Amino acid sequence: MSNEQKVSGLIDLLCFLVVGARELVNEPKIYGPMRLMEASQRLTGLAEDCDIRHELLAEVSRRIGAFPLDALPEGEEEFIHFMDDLIVLLASWVRDH
Numbered sequence: 001m002s003n004e005q006k007v008s009g010l011i012d013l014l015c016f017l018v019v020g021a022r023e024l025v026n027e028p029k030i031y032g033p034m035r036l037m038e039a040s041q042r043l044t045g046l047a048e049d050c051d052i053r054h055e056l057l058a059e060v061s062r063r064i065g066a067f068p069l070d071a072l073p074e075g076e077e078e079f080i081h082f083m084d085d086l087i088v089l090l091a092s093w094v095r096d097h
Helices: 004-026 033-050 055-066 076-096
Strands: none
Touching: 004 033, 033 055, 033 076, 055 076
């Protein structure tokens, strides 16, 4: 991936975050966590595109990709449980490393 493509990917993610933050002012509360999960997925994808490979990043990406974010807000309790499980995964890795 060229430097220009990396910059483009970062700017795309930045735009997503800024526009998403603005839109959250008028959206349901659950949309904030949804957008952060989508941003996390984009970040892990960008890392991979930049040849940054790590087992934790791959696992987080896999888990987020497997969760049906489009099912929200009906599945809000399941989403909260999903986020809690993801936090346990990340905290375990931080504790062990």
